[in-house]
Amino acid sequence: MKKLRVLIIGAAFSADLHSDGYSRILDKVDIVGICDRNTDAIKSLAQRYGFEGFEAYDDIDTAIANCDCDLVDICMPNFLHHDVAIKAMNAGRDIICEKPLATTVEDAKDMVDTAAKLGKHIYYAEDWLFAPAFRKAISLIESGQLGKMLYVRARECHSGSHSPFAQTIKYCGGGCMVHLGVHPVTFMLAMKDNKWSEISAMTSGGGENNILHHKMEGEDWSGAFMRFDDGTYATLEANYITVGGMEDILDVYCEKGTIHVDLSFSGPVKVFSIPGLDYTIEKAEVTTGWSNVAVDEKYSLGYCGEINHFVDCALAGKDAQVGLRGIDGYETLRVINLIYKSAHEGVNIKNKK
Numbered sequence: 001m002k003k004l005r006v007l008i009i010g011a012a013f014s015a016d017l018h019s020d021g022y023s024r025i026l027d028k029v030d031i032v033g034i035c036d037r038n039t040d041a042i043k044s045l046a047q048r049y050g051f052e053g054f055e056a057y058d059d060i061d062t063a064i065a066n067c068d069c070d071l072v073d074i075c076m077p078n079f080l081h082h083d084v085a086i087k088a089m090n091a092g093r094d095i096i097c098e099k100p101l102a103t104t105v106e107d108a109k110d111m112v113d114t115a116a117k118l119g120k121h122i123y124y125a126e127d128w129l130f131a132p133a134f135r136k137a138i139s140l141i142e143s144g145q146l147g148k149m150l151y152v153r154a155r156e157c158h159s160g161s162h163s164p165f166a167q168t169i170k171y172c173g174g175g176c177m178v179h180l181g182v183h184p185v186t187f188m189l190a191m192k193d194n195k196w197s198e199i200s201a202m203t204s205g206g207g208e209n210n211i212l213h214h215k216m217e218g219e220d221w222s223g224a225f226m227r228f229d230d231g232t233y234a235t236l237e238a239n240y241i242t243v244g245g246m247e248d249i250l251d252v253y254c255e256k257g258t259i260h261v262d263l264s265f266s267g268p269v270k271v272f273s274i275p276g277l278d279y280t281i282e283k284a285e286v287t288t289g290w291s292n293v294a295v296d297e298k299y300s301l302g303y304c305g306e307i308n309h310f311v312d313c314a315l316a317g318k319d320a321q322v323g324l325r326g327i328d329g330y331e332t333l334r335v336i337n338l339i340y341k342s343a344h345e346g347v348n349i350k351n352k353k
């Protein structure tokens with residue numbers, strides 16, 4: 001069987017999430033190149049996941065020009081997504097791009113248009129849609145057993161990004177809504193096939209106006225109300241003021257039933273430790289006393305399923321499912337920018353059809 005040849009660009013946090021996924025399907029994927037200007041990060045990533053026989057590159061242009069691959073997986077800071085994607089597609093490669101698709105709606109549009117012009121695929125890395133617990137919720141909704149969906153409340157929140165680029169809008173595109181809110185927004189748009197009608201939002205505003213993170217240019221708290229074409233309402237929230245570990249929460253209210261999913265904290269393993277543990281769950285500040293300990297965290301959060309889906313689609317020359325295509329990354333960024341517009345200008349936004 002033909003294997004998919006992948007070049008991973010960026011060898012840090014998100015590359016680790018993706019590599020866990022690749023390492024479980026080495027029967028259908030070959031990691032043929034890894035690029036990062038920090039070559040120690042390349043070595044340690046490869047060692048953690050047992051990748052061998054790949055080329056290591058410290059320069060993006062050289063990697064794209066010289067690496068004989070089918071797909072380029074972009075695990076780089078947000079401001080580099082657009083340029084790297086355009087170069088990779090022009091070199092004849094499909095791409096996986098981490099969220100958000102770009103830092104501006106214009107750049108995201110350019111990526112989608114370039115893919116269409118060149119006949120290449122953009123696989124937009126949205127892990128929520130592959131988290132097994134969220135997939136269970138989706139299948140229950142789709143089964144019709146709970147009746148019509150009426151209202152969804154969804155949020156991703158934690159105490160702040162580890163990345164220095166996340167502090168400056170030019171490098172990242174905004175605050176917690178673009179970094180974290182991107183997940184609930186894409187989730188809802190995918191549930192409703194991008195058919196929304198109205199947005200009303202508020203954010204903490206960024207910088208001095210923030211609740212806690214005054215040195216961060218983007219907002220540290222944000223909430224949006226959305227109405228969809230079929231009449232479903234949603235409250236979508238993201239913030240950086242949540243200590244105690246990352247919260248990924250989904251509540252779905254239907255005519256004949258309700259679903260609650262607590263993705264990060266609902267695992268079956270609770271541990272009490274006096275000295276503390278090496279690790280419990282993402283973004284937990286302390287590990288002493290009683291902790292929830294994640295079980296196969298990257299799988300439960302959806303990264304492994306997402307990577308497996310992209311590899312299958314790229315091998316078959318197909319688009320990803322709704323929610324994980326380039327166009328979905330573009331629609332998400334467009335909605336997030338309208339959330340910012342609504343919050344900054346204090347206006348209610350109607351979708352122009």
Ligand SMILES: NC(=O)c1ccc[n+]([C@@H]2O[C@H](COP(=O)([O-])OP(=O)(O)OC[C@H]3O[C@@H](n4cnc5c(N)ncnc54)[C@H](O)[C@@H]3O)[C@@H](O)[C@H]2O)c1
Nearest residue numbers: 010011012013014036037038075076077078098099100163
């Ligand atoms: N889906 C998720 O839940 C999730 C989680 C974390 C991050 N992300 C996304 O992943 C992307 C990357 O984030 P991260 O946290 O992995 O970033 P990071 O800052 O941890 O790592 C980026 C890597 O890129 C390398 N790099 C930066 N500029 C370079 C250049 N010009 N040439 C070569 N190497 C360069 C750095 O050395 C670093 O190792 C971001 O877009 C982020 O939004 C997604």
